[in-house]
Amino acid sequence: MSIEIANVSKRFGNFVALDDVSVSIPSGRLTALLGPSGGGKSTLLRIIAGLESADSGRVEIEGLDATNLPPQRRNVGFVFQHYAAFKHLSVWRNVAFGLEIRRRPKAEIRSRVEELLALVHLEQFADRLPSQLSGGQRQRMALARALAVQPTVLLLDEPFGALDAKVRKELREWLRRLHDEVHVTTVFVTHDQEEALEVADEIVVINEGRIEQIGSPDELYDRPANDFVMRFLGPVTQLGDRLVRPHDVQIQVGEGKEDPAEVTGRVTRVTRVGFEIRVEVTGNDQVVTVTLTRNEFLAMDLQVGTTVRVRIAPEVHAGTVAVDQAQLLAT
Numbered sequence: 001m002s003i004e005i006a007n008v009s010k011r012f013g014n015f016v017a018l019d020d021v022s023v024s025i026p027s028g029r030l031t032a033l034l035g036p037s038g039g040g041k042s043t044l045l046r047i048i049a050g051l052e053s054a055d056s057g058r059v060e061i062e063g064l065d066a067t068n069l070p071p072q073r074r075n076v077g078f079v080f081q082h083y084a085a086f087k088h089l090s091v092w093r094n095v096a097f098g099l100e101i102r103r104r105p106k107a108e109i110r111s112r113v114e115e116l117l118a119l120v121h122l123e124q125f126a127d128r129l130p131s132q133l134s135g136g137q138r139q140r141m142a143l144a145r146a147l148a149v150q151p152t153v154l155l156l157d158e159p160f161g162a163l164d165a166k167v168r169k170e171l172r173e174w175l176r177r178l179h180d181e182v183h184v185t186t187v188f189v190t191h192d193q194e195e196a197l198e199v200a201d202e203i204v205v206i207n208e209g210r211i212e213q214i215g216s217p218d219e220l221y222d223r224p225a226n227d228f229v230m231r232f233l234g235p236v237t238q239l240g241d242r243l244v245r246p247h248d249v250q251i252q253v254g255e256g257k258e259d260p261a262e263v264t265g266r267v268t269r270v271t272r273v274g275f276e277i278r279v280e281v282t283g284n285d286q287v288v289t290v291t292l293t294r295n296e297f298l299a300m301d302l303q304v305g306t307t308v309r310v311r312i313a314p315e316v317h318a319g320t321v322a323v324d325q326a327q328l329l330a331t
């Protein structure tokens with residue numbers, strides 16, 4: 001294990017930002033800290049970096065007790081959402097900066113910077129100033145700069161958060177490929193579940209200062225530990241007293257025999273969302289959402305008013321959670 005967080009708590013005045021958090025972050029993997037705004041993700045990342053100190057608990061980085069070490073002695077690279085580049089220095093010099101202050105030999109600096117600029121595909125921009133780069137290029141420069149000093153751990157706080165959706169998507173794919181090449185232990189903060197599911201090897205879901213679940217994207221998506229994780233990771237609908245993903249609901253035309261697992265109702269709404277069709281079925285005082293592919297939808301010839309039966313697909317029962325009544329009342 002590369003980063004061990006044990007029983008870390010942090011308050012700001014009376015506000016509990018982290019409440020007895022323990023987590024092991026594996027070496028060489030890409031781990032996402034995922035959760036809603038204000039949940040404590042950035043605070044945890046800043047505590048790993050040493051930019052914030054925990055009130056209690058322990059932080060270990062690669063076997064070294066880092067709890068009381070200043071940031072510069074933790075050997076971590078850090079990239080923020082709004083990257084503070086040296087505006088008057090070229091891209092090349094920005095990337096070289098950490099090596100220059102460490103007084104590395106000139107030849108070593110030159111080859112390392114060239115290697116890094118190639119890695120982040122910025123070779124042709126080496127002589128530009130940061131202001132002459134696009135937002136996405138600037139974040140890639142920030143990553144090259146953070147990697148220059150060969151950190152044990154790379155910490156990214158919403159690195160693509162300020163960019164538009166298309167560039168964000170490109171950069172997350174690029175980050176995945178970059179990580180596959182360099183394998184440096186990386187922890188990144190995001191509130192975007194799609195980003196975490198697409199990029200991360202491991203996801204730590206944080207909410208209200210506590211860890212809700214830790215697991216691979218598949219584990220979290222298919223076996224959410226609770227209501228919160230299930231709702232946060234993707235669309236849900238309620239069928240009876242279970243929460244289920246809308247694409248895990250089966251639908252059949254016509255009335256059936258009495259079957260306690262089924263709900264009979266009528267189609268009350270049909271919406272097309274890209275290649276998916278969202279069908280709302282109302283029955284038993286419940287509105288159940290079902291998503292179908294276009295072909296499935298056309299094969300059934302569903303219309304508003306059609307009588308149908310819906311049930312949870314038998315093979316996905318593990319991927320549902322019982323509805324937490326307290327949470328239901330609160331929403």
Ligand SMILES: Nc1ncnc2c1ncn2[C@@H]1O[C@H](COP(=O)(O)OP(=O)(O)OP(=O)(O)O)[C@@H](O)[C@H]1O
Pocket residue numbers: 012015017035036037038039040041042043044189191
């Ligand atoms: N220096 C501070 N002083 C007071 N309160 C703070 C401070 N830093 C963070 N907080 C509070 O602690 C809580 C957790 O903040 P944190 O930035 O860790 O959340 P987050 O999950 O990263 O959210 P976001 O995605 O919005 O950045 C928030 O309610 C925030 O207002």
